[in-house]
Amino acid sequence: TPICKMKFVKAAILLCASAPALAFNSPLPRPIALPSSTSSRPLTFPRRLSQMPPHGQLQPLKSSFGGVEKSDNSSTRGMVCVLGGCLAHLILGTMYCWGNFLSYAPSSLLFFDGVARAGVPDAIQVLPVALVALNLGMPIGAKLNKKVGPRITTLIGCAAMVLGTYMASFSTRLLPFMFWYSLISGLGVGLGYSTPMIAGWSWFPDRKGLINGLTLFGFGFGAFIFNKVGTGLAQSGVPWGPMIRKISYMYAAVSFAGSLLIKAKPPREECEVTEEVTADVEEDCEPPSATFKQAVTSRRFALLWSIGLMAFTPGLTLLGIYKRFGMSNPAALIANDSLLSTIGGLGAITSGLGRIFWGGIVDKVGFQKGYNAQTLLQLLFMVLLPLSVNSPLLFGTSVCSALSLYGGSIAMYVTCSAQTFGVKNAGEIYSVLFSALALASVVGAKLVIGLLPKVGWKGIFGILACISGFNLGLLELFKRERAKKAPWE
Numbered sequence: 001t002p003i004c005k006m007k008f009v010k011a012a013i014l015l016c017a018s019a020p021a022l023a024f025n026s027p028l029p030r031p032i033a034l035p036s037s038t039s040s041r042p043l044t045f046p047r048r049l050s051q052m053p054p055h056g057q058l059q060p061l062k063s064s065f066g067g068v069e070k071s072d073n074s075s076t077r078g079m080v081c082v083l084g085g086c087l088a089h090l091i092l093g094t095m096y097c098w099g100n101f102l103s104y105a106p107s108s109l110l111f112f113d114g115v116a117r118a119g120v121p122d123a124i125q126v127l128p129v130a131l132v133a134l135n136l137g138m139p140i141g142a143k144l145n146k147k148v149g150p151r152i153t154t155l156i157g158c159a160a161m162v163l164g165t166y167m168a169s170f171s172t173r174l175l176p177f178m179f180w181y182s183l184i185s186g187l188g189v190g191l192g193y194s195t196p197m198i199a200g201w202s203w204f205p206d207r208k209g210l211i212n213g214l215t216l217f218g219f220g221f222g223a224f225i226f227n228k229v230g231t232g233l234a235q236s237g238v239p240w241g242p243m244i245r246k247i248s249y250m251y252a253a254v255s256f257a258g259s260l261l262i263k264a265k266p267p268r269e270e271c272e273v274t275e276e277v278t279a280d281v282e283e284d285c286e287p288p289s290a291t292f293k294q295a296v297t298s299r300r301f302a303l304l305w306s307i308g309l310m311a312f313t314p315g316l317t318l319l320g321i322y323k324r325f326g327m328s329n330p331a332a333l334i335a336n337d338s339l340l341s342t343i344g345g346l347g348a349i350t351s352g353l354g355r356i357f358w359g360g361i362v363d364k365v366g367f368q369k370g371y372n373a374q375t376l377l378q379l380l381f382m383v384l385l386p387l388s389v390n391s392p393l394l395f396g397t398s399v400c401s402a403l404s405l406y407g408g409s410i411a412m413y414v415t416c417s418a419q420t421f422g423v424k425n426a427g428e429i430y431s432v433l434f435s436a437l438a439l440a441s442v443v444g445a446k447l448v449i450g451l452l453p454k455v456g457w458k459g460i461f462g463i464l465a466c467i468s469g470f471n472l473g474l475l476e477l478f479k480r481e482r483a484k485k486a487p488w489e
Contacts, residue, residue, distance in 0.1 A: 078203025080261050082211060085196025086218035087258025088154050091251045092161060092189045093219030095134075098127045098181075099320050100227045100344050103337065104234040104243070112174050120449050122174060127320055128441040129178055130186035135431070135438035137190020142427025144191065150199040151262045157192025158255035161185045162248055169244035193434075194427050195262070197414060201423060202265035206363075209415040213359020216414075218258075220352030220407045224345040226250070231341050289422025290488040295429045298486065300420055303478040308413055308436030309443070310471035311375065314382055314464040315406025316437070317444030322347070322399050325385075325457055332389040343396045350400040351407035358408025359415065367416040368479050372472065374412070378405045379468035386458045410437070422488070 102123055107116035110123050137157070145153045164185030171177035200211035226247060233243040295301050326332070326340045334340065362370045381402040388394035417430045452460060 074203070074265070077263070078200070078265065081196075081203055081263055081265075082200045082214050084258045084261025084263075085154075085200055085215040088158060088192055088196055088255050088262065089215055089218035090222040090225070090258065091158060091255035092192055093216075093222035094226045094247075094251065095127065095130050095186065095189055096220075096223040096319055096348065097226050097230060098130070099323060100341055101230055102126070103323065103341075104230070104240060106172075106240050108172050109174050109177055109240075114173055120452070124320060124445055124449070126178055126182050128438075128445045129182035130189070131316075131438045131441040133183045133186025134190040134193065135435045137187040138193055138431030138434055139428055140187075141191035141193065141195055142431050145195045145198065145427055150195040150264050151259060153195045154192040154259040154262050155256065157188045157190070157195075158251075158259055160188025160191060162188070162252045162255065164188060165251060166245060166248040169241045169248070190431075192259070194414075194430055198423070198427055199262050199264040201418070201426075205423075208418050209359040209361070209363035209411065210356070211359075212414045213356035213408075213411040216355040216359070216407065216411050217352040220348050220350075220355060220403075222348070224348035224352075227341060227345045227348060288489055289424035289426075290429070290486065292425050292428050294486075294488055295421045295425070296432055300478070300481050300486065301429075301433070303474060303481055304413075304416065304420065305433055305436045307371070307471060307474045307478060308433060309440050310467050310474060311371070311378075311409045311413070312406070312437045312440035313444050313447075313467050314378055315402060315409065316441045317447065317460075317464060318385075318399065318402055318406070320441075320445060321448055321460075326389075326395070328457065329389060334389055334392050334395045336392075339392060343399050346396065347400045347403040350404035354404030354407035355411040357404075359411035361408075362412040362415050367412055367419065368475065368482075370412050371409070371416075372475055374405050374408055375468050375471050375475065378402065378409075379465050381405070382461050382465035382468060386461045420482070 102121070105123060108114045110116060110121040112122050141153055141157060144156070164180045164183070164187075168177050168181035168185070171180060197212050197215045200215060201208055204211055229250070230243065230247060233246060234240075238246070290298070323340045323344060326334045326343075327337070329335060358370060358374060361373075381398050384398045385395070385402070388398050413433075414430060417433055418426050421429050447463065448460060451463070455463070
């Protein structure tokens with residue numbers, strides 16, 4: 001009913017609003033802060049204190065948060081920015097609703113020729129193509145962010161995403177539907193994907209993992225809310241086209257409100273030093289960062305890209321097939337549409353919570369230990385899934401756990417990119433790294449289409465488990481490579 005739908009939306013906003021405050025409530029270490037002097041012109045914390053003028057008078061700023069001394073207003077404004085990013089991602093992440101929406105699509109949208117028949121539908125490629133478009137939009141968003149800032153960039157991205165969804169509702173054939181729903185909407189998601197996180201880093205530079213997790217929590221949780229909304233509309237008899245249009249109106253309201261809350265921290269608030277600081281020190285205040293060319297031509301980049309491909313493939317493949325796998329055997333206890341929709345919705349929640357949890361883990365124990373643990377657990381659940389078809393509880397637990405690990409892998413991946421290559425060119429560098437996720441979605445879809453008739457569902461999940469095992473070897477190679485000093489360090 002409309003009242004239930006409104007309750008879902010209110011609950012989402014309330015949960016997103018409370019998550020940053022809860023996550024940031026723990027005490028943090030108080031590092032040395034930079035001083036205030038006669039100069040009103042601020043600089044970031046210099047790494048070489050020996051370059052500071054001997055007569056520079058330093059005094060700490062008030063209050064501490066996230067490893068850098070800040071005022072209370074600064075911390076509050078930073079949390080508002082994180083909340084805005086979470087709300088924007090709440091809508092951007094609804095691209096993952098396609099696994100559920102596909103169940104309600106008309107037969108003319110299942111195959112490119114518009115003729116309904118048995119077999120794997122061509123429409124399974126809607127999400128992979130959207131992820132490719134997302135990857136194409138990310139470098140554009142990174143450049144746009146430098147010119148107009150994160151708020152406008154996120155607004156433009158959300159507007160394109162909403163427009164694509166709305167226009168797709170009028171399509172009656174798969175190809176034009178994919179143009180709007182996959183290409184245009186996917187480009188919009190790419191434009192607005194990384195800018196909220198980069199804005200959040202400017203407020204809390206020592207909590208990048210947590211900031212990524214909180215922002216990306218919205219990306220996972222949005223699928224839960226709108227899976228429920230879409231299922232409710234479809235089961236109440238709303239036709240496909242009007243259903244998608246109603247959903248797009250909700251997308252617009254939430255994403256535009258969130259975008260308006262996003263704002264990067266002005267550089268002058270980071271720290272203050274005396275006006276006698278030399279130009280060399282001013283340049284050295286920035287953390288060491290690789291240039292775009294240095295990053296993408298490095299061995300670290302090649303290894304990290306390969307790690308992403310191996311890490312994302314199992315989770316993305318599961319997102320696209322969990323419902324079809326559950327319904328593949330009518331005699332199985334999990335073969336129930338409502339049950340599988342609920343599991344998918346809960347999986348979206350655990351995916352979002354996994355981003356927060358693993359984002360915090362990578363801040364505490366580092367990328368290497370966090371990703372090794374995540375990969376081992378992912379391998380375990382890929383093995384368990386085909387064995388759980390007669391236990392709704394075990395199947396639901398396995399799906400939700402696997403999607404939680406998938407969400408966590410993304411949050412840790414974004415953090416590792418910033419830690420490895422620096423934040424100065426993080427948007428452009430990550431936009432290329434993110435192609436691993438786009439390719440992973442295509443690999444997963446092609447894997448199912450090409451090998452399912454030959455190896456069956458157990459074979460598919462066995463292959464996904466082997467991919468996770470192979471990734472453990474790549475992680476060890478990456479560890480050895482990071483032990484070597486990079487040219488930009």
